[in-house]
Amino acid sequence: MGNCSPKPKRRSRSSKTLADTSLPPAQLHGSETSLIAWRIRVALLYKRVAVEFVECGDDEPFLRCGSETVTGSEESLLRYIDNRYGGPPTETATETEGRVIAAEVMVVQHRSIQQHVEGMAQWAAKMTGAGGDEWKGRAAEGRRMGKLYGELVEIMLEHAQMEERFLFPTLDRTADYDVCRTANEQHGRDLPLMNGIKEDLKSLIAIDVGGPLYKEALLNLSLRFRTLQEHCKQHFQEEERELLPLLEVAESVRRKEGEEPWPPNRWVQQMMDLMEQTHSRLFAFFAAGLFPHDALRYVGLVSGGDDQRAIAMLRSIALSIDTWPLITT
Numbered sequence: 001m002g003n004c005s006p007k008p009k010r011r012s013r014s015s016k017t018l019a020d021t022s023l024p025p026a027q028l029h030g031s032e033t034s035l036i037a038w039r040i041r042v043a044l045l046y047k048r049v050a051v052e053f054v055e056c057g058d059d060e061p062f063l064r065c066g067s068e069t070v071t072g073s074e075e076s077l078l079r080y081i082d083n084r085y086g087g088p089p090t091e092t093a094t095e096t097e098g099r100v101i102a103a104e105v106m107v108v109q110h111r112s113i114q115q116h117v118e119g120m121a122q123w124a125a126k127m128t129g130a131g132g133d134e135w136k137g138r139a140a141e142g143r144r145m146g147k148l149y150g151e152l153v154e155i156m157l158e159h160a161q162m163e164e165r166f167l168f169p170t171l172d173r174t175a176d177y178d179v180c181r182t183a184n185e186q187h188g189r190d191l192p193l194m195n196g197i198k199e200d201l202k203s204l205i206a207i208d209v210g211g212p213l214y215k216e217a218l219l220n221l222s223l224r225f226r227t228l229q230e231h232c233k234q235h236f237q238e239e240e241r242e243l244l245p246l247l248e249v250a251e252s253v254r255r256k257e258g259e260e261p262w263p264p265n266r267w268v269q270q271m272m273d274l275m276e277q278t279h280s281r282l283f284a285f286f287a288a289g290l291f292p293h294d295a296l297r298y299v300g301l302v303s304g305g306d307d308q309r310a311i312a313m314l315r316s317i318a319l320s321i322d323t324w325p326l327i328t329t
Helices: 035-046 074-085 098-128 138-174 177-206 212-243 246-256 264-274 283-287 292-302 307-323
Strands: 004-006 026-030 051-056 062-065 068-070
Touching (some): 035 074, 035 292, 035 307, 098 212, 098 264, 098 283, 098 292, 138 246, 138 283, 177 212, 292 307
Parallel strands (some): 026 051
Antiparallel strands (some): 026 062, 062 068
């Protein structure tokens, strides 16, 4: 199957740290410049499988798992990985039209944000219930939560800005102003809450761990996270039910007014331009809130057929995936 030479140094950090030793390891043969090879590698890492990448001149990657050699299309390899290793699926859906892609991108962004907020709410609740020796290391834990929350806020603000500068003006042409205005008002409603969480996290670092003031700050933090979780869930459900279907209507209005339909990639490119940090510096954190099939699908959607962009996004996942508390349900 081509001239392949193993390069152990190319093993991802995941294969050395958080790989599940109860799962049989996998050897992936392919090219560093192959988008499919990167998608297969990331799919395996999501499964917590120890992966050895073997540089190979073949255009089509293949797997060796124990005594099995598995070849075929990307879809068949992903299906094999799902069947062999279980867990959340990695196989992705088929392509859709531009404006539908824009709606799908929005939904996946909602899933990532919601998962991160829920995870931090659970994290804060767990810290609130600690006692005795469990207080040890809480200062460092508070600093780590503060760092991750800062990244989450950046993504949430970019997402809101994208809606306010692109989505809402586009949908205003459907004459459904009330729906857009309500969604915009909800953005403003949650800013004080998000800033309150930031201040609570700062307090945790400054206050003596385990004291009455520390416990009170933890309780406030937990309550604020739960409120933010509820607000996000409600807001996202309303947008997906009432706003996103209007993308079809907006395109019809453009046609009726004699305007040229937007090419499929323009819808997504507008969103990418307004969420630059989410799709570069923060992308690994963003992807940590997704199931593998959502992450792989999202990369395909937003890369716009640019293989180098897609590979860069997948590489950022592969390099950081060992630090994620991956979602499994």
